[in-house]
Amino acid sequence: MPHSADKRETTMTQERIGFAGLGLMGHGMAKNIVTKGYPLTVTAHRNREAVDDLVGRGAIEASLEDLAASSTIIFLTLPGSPQVSEAVARMAPHLKPGTVIVDCSTSDPTVTTRLAADLATRKVHFADAPLSRTPKEAWEGTLDCMVGADDAIFARIQPVIATWAAKIVHIGRVGDGHRMKLLNNFLSLGYAAIYAEALALANKVGISTATFDSVIRGGRMDCGFYQTFMGYALEGNREAHRFTLSNAYKDLRYLESMANAATVTTTMASAAKNSFAGAVAQGGAGPEDYVPHLTDIVARANGVTR
Template identity: 75%
Template sequence: MTQTTETIGFIGVGLMGHGMAKNIVEKGYPLTVMAHRNRVPVDDLVARGAVEVSSLSDMASNCSIIFLCLTGSPQVAATVAALKCDLAKGTVIVDCSTSDPTVTGQLMDELAEIGVALADAPLSRTPKEAWDGTLDCMVGADTDVFERIQPIIATWAAKIVHIGGVGDGHRMKLLNNFISLGYAALYSEALALSRKVGIPVQEFDKVIRGGRMDCGFYQTFMGYALEGNRDAHKFSLSNAYKDMRYVESMANNATVTTTMSSAVKNAFALAMATGGNGPDDYVPHLSDFISKANGIA
């Protein structure tokens, strides 16, 4: 069992958060969780040794480090606002969401006024790696805060990079997602064009797989396009669209042209506008929406 004086809270035990929280409690850290809509992960975590609370006030009062794994900045800001009045001086809030760095900076300043630290520790990879404890994590935090939270992050992440100060984790995460979601848009258009000119998906894959253009993201993406596995990469189209809006905003604030990032964002906007906004509509399904836009059933 891990010897620690830290008490860990976790808010957001969804697709990614469930596996992350599972690893925290199984590796010996005292863990407090609370339910939102789905009781299944909470019941599982309680069975593994976590303690459930019914309010954010109880969460704040009982935890020295609280992890957030939420949809985006509006949800993070609302949760921090609800926690603030009950947080003890010296508490650390760790935002593992993909958030807007501008909001992250604002929250850092607000929390500093009451002696609470903020770190951003967004993730890369999928729910499978979250469950296995092998996620990638990029952390924005002061050095002393990073040293404090690193052992807990190490329960669910195999690769941890302290990228810089608060907000830099979220900036790097947006760059990471720009690349990965750019791949998704590129693959989707290439597959539509391939089919339009008479090259079946199976033949397309024979050329790309194992070659220099192959990569882990390609393989999970093609798990749907080639094999029909709807759960090959469980990252929603709505979250992808949100992330690309954040990328575009970050580029606008930095006075950087958005030729590529806006094109990627618009690919996901097309999917959202034509029915891809459900909770079970995932990034690899983008290929369907691009195909339909090009008259391919």
Template identity: 70%
Template sequence: MQLSPKHKGASMAQTRVGFIGLGLMGQGMAANIVGKGYPLTVYAHRNRAPVEDLIARGATEAATLADLARACDVILLCLSGSPQVSEVVTALKPGLTPGAVLIDCSTSDPVITESLARDLAAIGVDFADAPLSRTPKEAWAGTLDCMVGATPEVFARIHPIIATWAGKIVHIGGVGDGHRMKLLNNFISLGYAAIYAEAIALSEKVGIPIARFDSVIRGGRMDCGFYQTFMACALEGNREAHRFTISNAYKDLRYLESMANDAKVVTSMASAAKNAFAYAMANGGDGAEDYVPHLADFTAKQNGSS
């Protein structure tokens, strides 16, 4: 495993970069790519605002995905999951040329990732998985964490581009390993979320206010960055403290269960965390603005509290 230093951007090769998926994370990532000297081509799906912002920063817009593929040497995807990635890759293929590299920054199913890589290798195109961690704030700051699955040669080629938006880059292993590590990472973070939500509900039921609960945890051994963003919603009412949707969390935990099933590993804890998010999904938590810290609301309602 290789831990890479942040790329300083002293000399920018004119690698033509494409970016697809200008959502909560993608817009900030793309802004860093074009802002640090790379020719950038983007594609609009539904929301025009991020595209207009990036064009103002110097990016070019492609009319179709195939056009974007023809214009780019390296293409980053930051989408909802494997179905969307597979659909986009299919649309890109007519424009892809041998030597191109696709980088999937989504949280995807590693089985699908490996299948896409084999399919693209047949036409001379490389594939890497480079999922990310942290929040939109760090995407704009260029300080995301990134875990990469790629051959050493592809990793060396894409590292400077990833380093425009990531402060910590770890080469995990071959294709698919980045997504495997990302699922493990999200299991831990989303497991925390389920624990926090249940602990808060129990605390209130036994008469301990959230502020008093927080006064014990904050600054102690159980404190961490994820706890603080979660509690910024539960304690301070900041509904956008951690803009990662409940629906994406549920999807990630389902992917984790599938990975564990293939490995014949018992998932007592992961399945419990997934079920906490499944309850939220089944009770109205599937909207675009229903974020992970809001899980505390659904857990409270499940236990007869408001």
């Protein structure tokens, strides 16, 4: 008789995991999957360092098509719905019935539900499991995750997600994870737009960023997002919160689209979206232009030197 630990290992390795999208979040997530015992196949990424690191830890590199054919659960962490749709289209002819695709990207829920319906005709399952927190938590395996899936599929994918997430919430049906993620990002990005404008106004009327922070930090308006935002605005750490302005703009466009479909006015969400639209239009669309850098763009627009 095998020991109980051996039984757990046998159960764990029954699933063969594929992973596409080894960017800021995906690299750490995939690292946790392979180091915690799951067979892992990854596909080529512009970040060769991530691929080479994972292969060094025991992963196999393959084309997206071969990854699809050899995996039972496939995770996607891609920039958005167009890239997810393209990846699914490439994989679809190679997927075996019973395979589960888990989209961890921040995607448009209408696209998510359409992909799920299309794949169901092939007896392939689809779930959405978007993330919250930063690449630091991805590497540490302590991300937050919100999942849209039926109960049986959630039970199947939850142990794998638990390799890289400390908080996992089963939101509801397919698409609900992405719906909740957009609401989550509306709150955080709305805060970012408010912080940037408040800091510009503070400086304009003679209150320094340090003085502003001395009042907010530790008070009722303090929070974890505020602290990472101020890691740049106050301390100058350009990588304090590595989420790009262009991704923020994309997420708020998706939120606005969801609200339009639900016939809900978006007075606040559209205002936040316009802050990021302006930032991207003013040169903030680069891969290292992150959300807290909005502070500088809003300051410049108001003639403030930080």
